[in-house]
Amino acid sequence: MKNEKKSLLKSILNGRNTGLLIAFAVLLIIAAIITPSMYSISSFMNMFQNNAVYMMLAVGMMLVIITGGIDLSVASTLGLSGVICSSLMSKNPEVPAIVWVLLGILVGALCGAFNGFIVGYLKMVPMIATLGTMYIFRGFAFLASGGEWWFPHQFTEGYVKFATGKILGVYNILWITIILFILFGIFLGYTAPGRRIYAIGTNKESAKVAGIKEPQITFMAFTICGALAGLAGMLYTANYAICYYGMGDGYEMIAIAICILGGVSITGGKGSIDGVIIGALMMSVITYFISLLPGLSVWQSAIQGAIIIIAVLINIFTGLSAKKRVLKERGALI
Amino acid sequence: MSNYVLELKDVVKTFGGVTALNGVHFQLKRGEIHALMGENGAGKSTFIKVITGVHQPDSGVMLLEGERISLRSTSDSAKLGIAAIYQHVTAFPDLSVTENIFMGQELKNRAGLYNWKLMNRKAVELIEPLSKEIDVMKPMGSLSVAQQQLVEIAKALSRDARILIMDEPTASLTKTECEELYLIAERLRDDGVSIIFITHKFEDMYRLATRVTVFRDSQYIGTWDVDKISNQKLITEMVNRELDQMYPHKTAKIGEVVLEIDKLNKEGYFKDISFQVRKGEIVALTGLVGAGRTEVCQTIFGIMKADGGSVKLNNEAVSIKSPIDALNWGIGLLPEDRQIQGLINELPIYQNVSSATITKFQKKNILIEEKEIENAIDLCQKINLKAKDISAPPSSLSGGNQQKVVFAKLLTCDLKVLIMDEPTKGIDVGAKYSIYEIMNELACKGYGIIMVSSEMPEVLGMADHIVVMKSGRVTGSFERKGATQEMILEASLKQHNGTED
Numbered sequence: 001m002k003n004e005k006k007s008l009l010k011s012i013l014n015g016r017n018t019g020l021l022i023a024f025a026v027l028l029i030i031a032a033i034i035t036p037s038m039y040s041i042s043s044f045m046n047m048f049q050n051n052a053v054y055m056m057l058a059v060g061m062m063l064v065i066i067t068g069g070i071d072l073s074v075a076s077t078l079g080l081s082g083v084i085c086s087s088l089m090s091k092n093p094e095v096p097a098i099v100w101v102l103l104g105i106l107v108g109a110l111c112g113a114f115n116g117f118i119v120g121y122l123k124m125v126p127m128i129a130t131l132g133t134m135y136i137f138r139g140f141a142f143l144a145s146g147g148e149w150w151f152p153h154q155f156t157e158g159y160v161k162f163a164t165g166k167i168l169g170v171y172n173i174l175w176i177t178i179i180l181f182i183l184f185g186i187f188l189g190y191t192a193p194g195r196r197i198y199a200i201g202t203n204k205e206s207a208k209v210a211g212i213k214e215p216q217i218t219f220m221a222f223t224i225c226g227a228l229a230g231l232a233g234m235l236y237t238a239n240y241a242i243c244y245y246g247m248g249d250g251y252e253m254i255a256i257a258i259c260i261l262g263g264v265s266i267t268g269g270k271g272s273i274d275g276v277i278i279g280a281l282m283m284s285v286i287t288y289f290i291s292l293l294p295g296l297s298v299w300q301s302a303i304q305g306a307i308i309i310i311a312v313l314i315n316i317f318t319g320l321s322a323k324k325r326v327l328k329e330r331g332a333l334i
Numbered sequence: 335m336s337n338y339v340l341e342l343k344d345v346v347k348t349f350g351g352v353t354a355l356n357g358v359h360f361q362l363k364r365g366e367i368h369a370l371m372g373e374n375g376a377g378k379s380t381f382i383k384v385i386t387g388v389h390q391p392d393s394g395v396m397l398l399e400g401e402r403i404s405l406r407s408t409s410d411s412a413k414l415g416i417a418a419i420y421q422h423v424t425a426f427p428d429l430s431v432t433e434n435i436f437m438g439q440e441l442k443n444r445a446g447l448y449n450w451k452l453m454n455r456k457a458v459e460l461i462e463p464l465s466k467e468i469d470v471m472k473p474m475g476s477l478s479v480a481q482q483q484l485v486e487i488a489k490a491l492s493r494d495a496r497i498l499i500m501d502e503p504t505a506s507l508t509k510t511e512c513e514e515l516y517l518i519a520e521r522l523r524d525d526g527v528s529i530i531f532i533t534h535k536f537e538d539m540y541r542l543a544t545r546v547t548v549f550r551d552s553q554y555i556g557t558w559d560v561d562k563i564s565n566q567k568l569i570t571e572m573v574n575r576e577l578d579q580m581y582p583h584k585t586a587k588i589g590e591v592v593l594e595i596d597k598l599n600k601e602g603y604f605k606d607i608s609f610q611v612r613k614g615e616i617v618a619l620t621g622l623v624g625a626g627r628t629e630v631c632q633t634i635f636g637i638m639k640a641d642g643g644s645v646k647l648n649n650e651a652v653s654i655k656s657p658i659d660a661l662n663w664g665i666g667l668l669p670e671d672r673q674i675q676g677l678i679n680e681l682p683i684y685q686n687v688s689s690a691t692i693t694k695f696q697k698k699n700i701l702i703e704e705k706e707i708e709n710a711i712d713l714c715q716k717i718n719l720k721a722k723d724i725s726a727p728p729s730s731l732s733g734g735n736q737q738k739v740v741f742a743k744l745l746t747c748d749l750k751v752l753i754m755d756e757p758t759k760g761i762d763v764g765a766k767y768s769i770y771e772i773m774n775e776l777a778c779k780g781y782g783i784i785m786v787s788s789e790m791p792e793v794l795g796m797a798d799h800i801v802v803m804k805s806g807r808v809t810g811s812f813e814r815k816g817a818t819q820e821m822i823l824e825a826s827l828k829q830h831n832g833t834e835d
Binding site: 189190191192195198199201202203208210212265328 | 388
């Protein structure tokens with residue numbers, strides 16, 4: 001654990017994340033001056049509660065992006081899982097909530113496994129493949145729901161409490177997110193399958209020479225991404241006690257935006273949990289902050305978009321200066 | 335017990351229709367450094383990939399310590415103690431040095447998690463005897479090429495390699511770095527590691543190897559004791575090829591200088607490149623792959639931007655910032671990879687021909703297709719293009735005819751200088767001749783031609799003047815008369831003096 005802390009501290013101190021953290025701090029200060037009301041524990045808690053779903057999606061999305069892919073179908077997976085869980089729950093209220101959680105994960109994992117199969121083994125371009133499954137899964141969600149909506153009174157207490165209950169004063173959905181961050185921090189940093197994800201993303205050819213089975217790893221990354229989206233789908237319905245087939249529309253883009261903001265390289269090979277945590281915090285604070293200022297809220301999308309562009313520009317410039325340095329070193333040899 | 339650690343007999347490997355290894359033999363003694371030499375494309379790289387299990391041979395026998403083995407993957411060869419350091423370092427640039435070393439054999443704690451602390455410590459232990467300057471926590475991509483190679487060696491050692499294959503390890507090292515590498519190789523040999531050392535440099539071979547094996551044209555030529563074979567004989571064995579009637583008689587009259595390159599520089603790629611091209615002259619730019627020839631051409635053509643130096647056309651300094659500029663000044667480029675850079679396979683042949691000069695066929699901004707087709711037919715006849723249908727895509731043609739389409743495209747433009755990057759690459763012998771004829775005709779018409787080529791017979795057969803590059807520098811410049819393969823090879827292996835630190 002000590003080691004983990006150290007590496008977290010280190011990555012915070014090195015380059016890119018420092019910039020993000022400073023930006024984050026400045027933002028908080030500005031927010032504090034303009035809207036002191038933002039600074040209450042409960043408003044922070046609400047903010048994170050509402051953003052937990054994005055964070056889960058972003059963790060899965062990061063795995064896929066590190067392999068060099070992308071998954072546009074996560075929001076549809078979330079919808080499908082939510083619809084299946086909610087509809088079965090309303091018909092079988094006696095079943096304990098944990099069953100629906102597991103079912104949500106399973107539904108998501110199956111969706112993800114299908115993505116992983118067509119990308120990893122059938123070699124489809126990830127963006128095209130998941131664009132297709134984005135519509136397919138959303139279509140399934142519609143079929144499963146029959147166009148029906150589920151409203152708060154139809155949700156059992158156990159189901160809703162799974163997300164909105166509190167342990168030590170913190171919402172369960174936040175605990176789940178925190179546990180996921182820790183688990184995936186360990187997975188990506190300390191286990192063979194986790195490290196293989198980086199290996200295939202940084203250099204597919206080298207990975208092949210090193211005996212790594214690229215299709216397997218790609219399949220795994222998509223499956224996990226799907227499973228997290230499935231979990232997020234169940235928790236979404238539990239958190240808001242509402243469900244319809246179109247829920248979460250557009251969340252895949254927010255997940256991608258968080259990854260980019262958190263320094264995950266869209267070409268693969270680079271990205272870390274702490275980056276995604278910072279990216280997600282940034283995104284939620286910005287969103288929350290904007291929503292508090294009446295005049296600004298119409299600008300919400302535009303401001304979020306601008307921040308993504310700025311983050312990508314920072315990535316490009318840091319990448320360019322690194323390349324220049326390598327060329328200079330090589331120049332010394334000629 | 336066999337005398338040899340590793341023995342290969344009659345190994346054949348083909349890719350599609352191309353034979354990469356044609357019945358090669360190889361014998362490696364215990365604790366020897368064995369040099370493997372040959373020209374580009376002689377089959378050395380494929381050979382290593384067979385030994386390491388990346389490729390499976392079509393036929394042939396492989397014996398390790400006298401026992402027959404067959405390798406399905408690199409993990410098979412790794413288990414048997416065979417490790418390779420590839421020419422293009424096959425590392426994971428975004429991952430740390432430690433992780434690169436332990437990739438595939440990570441150390442884990444009792445919970446099954448990576449033990450980074452232990453791995454970092456072991457990595458330091460492995461790296462320290464090789465170099466004191468490498469930080470194992472840094473990403474591999476931040477190291478110099480020489481340092482990356484040392485990491486690869488450390489990686490091989492961490493796997494208890496008995497057989498170590500080094501594919502041109504000294505190709506991009508300075509003299510001092512080479513010397514350090516020699517010492518390390520000798521120390522490994524003394525520790526009982528058998529080393530296959532692939533190299534283009536005679537220096538490496540004399541300094542290190544006790545025996546040398548030569549491949550040529552995918553075939554095994556022979557094995558000699560290093561002290562029993564002369565330099566001259568070795569070169570002859572490496573390049574020995576008949577310069578028969580493969581090249582048309584050159585008829586062009588050489589005129590005044592049309593293109594002058596003076597001290598062209600590009601940091602990290604090449605330095606102080608100067609040469610001239612005259613009207614009707616074919617200048618060959620040769621050297622080993624990676625010497626910087628393609629980069630020089632791309633810079634002249636405006637794809638890359640030079641850091642210094644000048645390009646003069648007809649004695650007038652010109653500034654070329656883009657390929658459009660280059661074409662407007664009258665410089666055309668026939669790119670190395672015609673599939674990717676030369677042709678658009680989705681478009682019909684005639685549109686490919688007109689694609690560089692599309693405005694020529696416009697009338698009030700509207701494209702006149704008849705004019706395009708007319709022009710294409712006219713040009714294709716001139717260069718003897720064998721196509722059934724000019725509106726078919728270029729992919730319907732053979733390699734040689736595809737190349738002719740790229741030629742036709744260039745000829746539509748009003749050009750003075752043609753740069754041809756490996757114009758006959760991947761084209762069969764018969765079709766090569768017709769490409770040479772076209773080149774000859776173009777020279778007769780007064781074009782100045784720069785031909786980048788790695789094939790020495792082609793260079794000697796076609797060029798009027800030969801410029802040899804090595805590691806981003808010009809290391810030789812010869813008139814065709816009196817130039818020999820040996821002279822070119824020597825220049826392309828020469829270390830440039832005065833810049834090593």
